[in-house]
Amino acid sequence: MKVLKNELFDEFKCLAGECPETCCYGWRIIVDDETKKRILEKDGIWGKCLRFSLQGPDKNYFNYDSGSCIFHGINGLCNVQKKLGTEYMPEICRKYPREIRNYGSFATKHLDLSCVHVSQMLLARQQRPALIECDEECERDRHGSNDDPQFEEIVLTSQKEIIQMLNVKPQLLFDPATMDRILHALLAYCQYAQDTVLAHKDMKLTKEDGMPSYFYELCKSDDMPDAGRSYFPLPIMALNRLINTQFDLQDSRPFSMINRTIEWYHHKFDLKTEIEGQKVWTRMVKEFLREDPSRMEAILRYLQYDVQQCYAEIYENYSFVHFAVSAIMHVNMFLFLMVNYNRKKKLTQDSMAKLLSAYERAACHNLGLNKDMYAIVCDYLPIQTLELG
Structure with missing residues (x-):
């Protein structure tokens, strides 16, 4: 598939605990259906903790009040990822700040500037990052129908x-x-x-x-x-x-x-x-x-x-x-x-x-x-x- 990709996309590496900001604060985090199913089937104390943390009208959000996520550790890392692995993290947490859209005949791949490290990368480069056209697989479902x-x-x-x-x-x-x-x-x-x-x-x-x-x-x-x-x-x-x-x-x-x-x-x-x-x-x-x-x-x-x-x-x-x-x-x-x-x-x-x-x-x-x-x-x-x- 033809993919239009910002060249920062492949260069990005999460700063994790070294990040000067955090993506675990100020966001209402939607829990996708597949992750929610795994949470509902999880045994033990971690299963109870994850289910207790599901909030919102349909119980499909973490951090519903947009404060600091309960799973955000003092070291800046996600305790769900540390203890259980990425499969119990909502998809948005696993993918962020990557943004992929599949338009059927072409796709786009970018990084969201709400991540401070992406903004730093954008401004720190000697040259402005280019939009690259390449042939790649797109792992996302089609977006729209045009x-x-x-x-x-x-x-x-x-x-x-x-x-x-x-x-x-x-x-x-x-x-x-x-x-x-x-x-x-x-x-x-x-x-x-x-x-x-x-x-x-x-x-x-x-x-x-x-x-x-x-x-x-x-x-x-x-x-x-x-x-x-x-x-x-x-x-x-x-x-x-x-x-x-x-x-x-x-x-x-x-x-x-x-x-x-x-x-x-x-x-x-x-x-x-x-x-x-x-x-x-x-x-x-x-x-x-x-x-x-x-x-x-x-x-x-x-x-x-x-x-x-x-x-x-x-x-x-x-x-x-x-x-x-x-x-x-x-x-x-x-x-x-x-x-x-x-x-x-x-x-x-x-x-x-x-x-x-x-x-x-x-x-x-x-x-x-x-x-x-x-x-x-x-x-x-x-x-x-x-x-x-």
């Missing part, structure tokens, strides 16, 4: 073009306008593609004037669509609405990075008017990127990884615009966290990785919160959220 080779070509070809758009010259890494043009081009292309899908037109989007590179060239000229609106950075009031979704409450640990960063933001901006706050925010972003081009590089890597990991999902959900709006939201929230963290603490590569991982866990894995944040960004852009017929 069987349209023409649309597959459109999705995968445009994905390659979007990744190519991110090959920014080093001298442009100081300028927020660089990312603004990229995000304008991304949304303009996705809106064009979405309109074509909704109208059930002939899906020949691979022609020269119907691909991402065409819109990117427009955005580098005076013909940039929606030129009067900034996509990067988003205005401070839009970002303020995003964090007021209780985004900062997703990690209840005292002194968590996100909680502290949001607190520092409020101290800086709460007493300012909207106009004053916007002036301060614009100046802070320009100074932040001008100080160190590696900061824009981190944002570009995050956007590229998002394209590599999530863009192929359009093959099943046809939601071009949803992908583009989500990407705009993600890179701006990452920028927001880095800028405000940098006011109080030294923003090292490691702290950037931890902020990225914390954001992914707080926003991207909470479907309700993610939906609320998405609607806020649509309000600003603005976007008509049409349903596919």
Whole structure:
């Protein structure tokens, strides 16, 4: 089978007890049916302990209150794995942070950035990790039912073009306008593609004037669509609405990075008017990127990884615009966290990785919160959220 795989996938090795974070805290862990069956059949004290720990309406969760998993040992390791082996661990625990999707005619293999070690690997590499096309077996069942080779070509070809758009010259890494043009081009292309899908037109989007590179060239000229609106950075009031979704409450640990960063933001901006706050925010972003081009590089890597990991999902959900709006939201929230963290603490590569991982866990894995944040960004852009017929 054709597999699109991020090259980090084969390099990843869990840090286990050496990990600076833990995937055993803050997650409601679903227990798959096969593992639950083994648990229900397990004899002895460990069987009773495992069954007692099954929670939720259907008794198919560990750590239902999203605190610290009862099986998380003081050494940072899983006591179930140590005492019983991986077969009694839920599948998500055995596989995390690996993410594999089988689309029938092709598959994708990635690592989830909610794992801090994956974020560290992404930012620490000398070169951005590539998306590799190879021929491999896929151990996962098919995801979805689409069987349209023409649309597959459109999705995968445009994905390659979007990744190519991110090959920014080093001298442009100081300028927020660089990312603004990229995000304008991304949304303009996705809106064009979405309109074509909704109208059930002939899906020949691979022609020269119907691909991402065409819109990117427009955005580098005076013909940039929606030129009067900034996509990067988003205005401070839009970002303020995003964090007021209780985004900062997703990690209840005292002194968590996100909680502290949001607190520092409020101290800086709460007493300012909207106009004053916007002036301060614009100046802070320009100074932040001008100080160190590696900061824009981190944002570009995050956007590229998002394209590599999530863009192929359009093959099943046809939601071009949803992908583009989500990407705009993600890179701006990452920028927001880095800028405000940098006011109080030294923003090292490691702290950037931890902020990225914390954001992914707080926003991207909470479907309700993610939906609320998405609607806020649509309000600003603005976007008509049409349903596919």
